Structure formats: structure tokens, C-alpha cells
Amino acid sequence: MRIALDAMGGDHAPVPIVSGAVQAVTADPDLTLVLVGDRAQIEPILESLNAPADRLEIFHASQVVGMNESPVEALRKKPDNSISRSWQLLAEKKVDGIVSAGHTGAMVAGGLRLKRFLPKVRRPGIATVMPTAKGSCVILDVGANVSPKPSHLLQYGVMGSIFARHILNRDNPTIGLMNVGEEAGKGHDLAKDTHNLFHASPLKDRFIGNIEGRDIHRGVCDVVITDGFVGNVVLKVCEGVFDFVMKMVATEVLGALSVEKLQAQMALKGLIEKYDYSSFGGAPLLGIDGICIICHGSSREKAIRNAIAVAAQYGRNKLNEKITQELDALPTGSDEE
């Protein structure tokens, strides 16, 4: 398994990114990583870490897409950036997958402009794992496709199910459609048409119908299907509420304690780490011909190590072959562009 890692991507790059790479190859003897980025910065970090040199290659890229740049413009103005070079390695089949904690928009734009999708895939979607009262679920799309057709969402049902089965280990993953109410007939045209399409599709047995916003964290289903606009807002709202509530708890609950304040602080810290949205191993861009994992910009060693492990598992479980097989069994959407 060969995976390209954008060594320059993320708020804290390159040190914790390279360090996460070293941890990943140390944990996985069948893994080789290609670190894409500035050789002059990466080499000294590898040397300082006593890294296994034979499974950590460097692919030099002289430019970096800044976290606040306009993605399309940055990709155009900086042809030698680490994100485009990573995609190029994937397109040329020199690696099986790519991982980056860099600019999400640039990662998606870089992938979409290559147009190397799996057969039958109409639009790739970003999947994210979320914690729930019953463990976790996967929600997609969270931002690649803000104006999807119902048939795109049906395809996300296939891709999400395969991800839930092989990465989250659900034997019979269930699918819910994000909507404003549970009854059929709720929501806007996209929601109504998608609901009907799922019901008439080979996925109907695992489709539990519409779910509401509060159902996600209750864990009512394994796969949450939504358009990239709603999914992106939901993902960031969850982050916002989590941060907000944790700060309130730190102030008000810890503030009420004296002798056991330290114990409570430790427990709260553990809980924040456990449910930290950035530690779930990154978000795969599903539907690409290859493996692409997008990490949170705030990723450090652990998040990078987890994301690389997910990429390797994704490849070894041949998720893309399974996606292609299952999409073959789906009827072609009547909303074809």
C-alpha cells in the first residue's frame, strides 16, 4: 500500500504531519508513504525522528495552498502546490491514495477537476464519521456537492453503506435521509424526490426513511444522507455546539468544585479528546478512482496517523471495487444532466 501525504497541509504543518507519518509506517509494516512538500523542511524532521527511510519517500513540491486562499485561484496560480502534486501522483497511479489536512476546498476542487471518478459515479461526496449515543454514524455529503440531484444522493447511500460496513464494521448498515420531519412527503422537492427514489431502489430494505436533526446523535441509523450544503452546515454546527457546551461545562461545573476540580478537569479533557471531531480518522472523498482522505485543518500526529490507517484499511478492504459493483445494480437516475 502506497499513500501520498500532503506534508505541508494543515494549521500545524509540517512537524506534526511528518511525525504522524512516521507513527503510521511504524505501526503498519506493509505501508509506504510519499511525503509531498518542501524537501528542505521535511528532511530535517525525518532525521530528527529517526524515521524508517525505506518506507518514507519525499516528493518535492515547492508551493503550498494557504488555508485562507480561494481554492480555484490558488490551484491555478500555484501549479507546484502539494495538493495538486498529491492528486497528480494518484492520477498517475503512483500511489493508491492521498491524505491531506490542507485546504478542504482545494482538495475537493483538485479531485473534481481531474474527473477521475469510479465508473458510474456521477458526483463524489465527502463522508464524515460522527459520534452518536450508539457509537458512531457516517454522514455524507458534507460539502463536495451543494446542489445534488436525487440520484446523486442515492449513490451516496451505496457509498455510505459500504463505508459503514467495512470501516465502521456494521453488518447491516441502515440509511436515514436528513429532513425536517419523519413523515414521507416532508421537506423540499429534493428531499421528497430522494425519499421516493430510495424507496423504489435496491436500497429500500436498509432505508429507514426521513430522520430529523436531533436523530443524528441519537444514533438512529448508520448512514445519514444529505446534500453537501446541509451536511456542511450540520458538521460545523456540531463542532460549534460541542465547543460552546464544553466551555460552559468547564466554567460552570468545574467552577462549582474545589477539592475534586482536578479529577473533573481530567475527565472533561478525556471526553473532549474522545469525541473530538478531528480524531475520527479524516473524511474520505468517496467516488474517486483511488483513496482520498481529507483531514481537519487542526490535525496533529494522532489525527494524521488515524487518517492514514483509514486510507490503508479502505484500500485493503477494496472499498472502491465494492462501490463499483453495488452501483452497477442501481437503476440510472432519471435526473441525468
Added chain:
Amino acid sequence: MRIALDAMGGDHAPVPIVSGAVQAVTADPDLTLVLVGDRAQIEPILESLNAPADRLEIFHASQVVGMNESPVEALRKKPDNSISRSWQLLAEKKVDGIVSAGHTGAMVAGGLRLKRFLPKVRRPGIATVMPTAKGSCVILDVGANVSPKPSHLLQYGVMGSIFARHILNRDNPTIGLMNVGEEAGKGHDLAKDTHNLFHASPLKDRFIGNIEGRDIHRGVCDVVITDGFVGNVVLKVCEGVFDFVMKMVATEVLGALSVEKLQAQMALKGLIEKYDYSSFGGAPLLGIDGICIICHGSSREKAIRNAIAVAAQYGRNKLNEKITQELDALPTGSDEE
């Protein structure tokens, strides 16, 4: 000020609803409430509470819309339900406003079918107050209008600002547009067109542009504008994450304590009550000719009392006259149906 209260609406009706009504008239000497619902159930509750009979009237309605009924069907099959009767009192100008913790969908459908909107209002929207790191903000629409036009959202900008100014006491309320990124040009067509419309409108000085999901609870603006689909999902996701996190804290943080467990438990309980989404005084349906406050189905005395107080404040501050004046200054949308 005369307000009709749906005495039968909500998960716990009628006892805490009627009790909240008694508290409200006791606190406000210029308020009269019309309790709409089953006289045989309401009278004994009033008697047991020693209520001031002269400012608590009963308007008998023999039917109730169940919380799980299809709203449109229920309104049709049960003409004497307490929600329809409340709307009727408003339409006949026998009350200044109505308050209900009953079926939200039925409340909205009941109001929309009457079509008694303020002049110039194209589509009413539901506004909800949310807690933020800087106090609170108002978000609309959260469910009345799942497929709005940009001009509807611009009108929500006016209505939300007036609400923020007079109910949340913000002198110069700022407006943000819910989107998937901060840069102009982000999002789907509705988001892009709405962004442009705000920028070209008299609201441009208070419009801060696009905001992302995590910005809501950071309190980056006073008014969050979004379509009813996204707003509804956001509202319920917030509830879901809040519940989920509070349960985790109860298990993991309280579980780590022994001698100060009780103190932590009390602090956590206080925090849940303080930030409980149901205690923010209900959600007004803005744009109606009259006052309409929709409460959470789980409302008890305090939530009902708060909602009635908001309705009275809304009327005394003449919010509807201000909405009408400010809408007069807006250009008519080019997306007129």
C-alpha cells in the same frame, strides 16, 4: 393586551399550560388570556390554582391536534381543534396574539392557510432564539418556508433585525447568511443570490456576509438568515448535540467524582436549565398580521410564562408596525412568483 393560549397544546397539557397562564397574568396586570380548549378540563385547574378569574377567560374547543398527527389532515378532520380556534380568534381580531405548545406543523399550517400576512410580507418565517458565547442570537427561518426565494430571505433579514432590536435589545443588530464558507460566491444558487441581494439592499450596512455553522454559537452576529430546511435541521441538530454532550458529561465527569458529585450535579442541572432551548420564550411566526408564538412541545409552566411575556412585549413594542414600515423601504424582489 389580549392573548389566546392553546391550553391543550404540548406534551404535558393542560395542567402546566394553564398554570403558566396563571403565572403570566399574575406577573402582568395589563394582560388578559383566553384559554382555548376543553372547558371541562380547564375550569377545575383554574379553580385549584385560585386564578384571577377576570383576566382568564375560556374559549371552548372540543378537539385537540395530536402531536403525531399529519397537520393538514388533522386541521381538516378536527374543525373544532384548539389550534384552529386560536387562529380564528386572531383572524377575527378578538385577540392580539396567540401562543401554543401544540403541533408546530399544525400551528404553521393553520396560520399560512388563513393568509393574513402583514402588508408586503411574501412568506412568514419562524424565528428562534439560540444561546451563544456572547449571549444569544435569533435564527430564521426554522421551518415555515423550506423552499424560499432570495427575496423571502431578505425580508427575514428585516424581521429578524426588528426582533433582535426589540426583544433581544440589540441597538444595531448584525445579520449573517448561513453558508458553507465565508467568501462571497460560496454555496448553492439560493445562497449566492441571497448574498448579492443583501449587499445591494438597504440592509447592506448591517449585513456581515456569509457565516458558517460553527459561527452561530460563537455569536458572530445577532440575526442568522437561512432557509426553513437548513434552519429546521440546524435547530434540531443543536438540540441533539446538547442532549448528547450533557449525557456524556453526566456519565464521564460526574462519574469521576465522589465527595463533590452533588455540587457538580447541581451545577450541571443549572446549566441545562439555563441553556435549555425550550426556555427561550418560544419561537414567533414572523410576518403574520398579529402575534403568533410557537412553543416547544415539551414546554412547562416557565416556558409558557416566558412565551406569553414575549408575545406581550412583541405587541407593546409594536413590532408588526415596525416590520411593515421597514419592508416598505425594501425593493420588491425580482424573483416574484
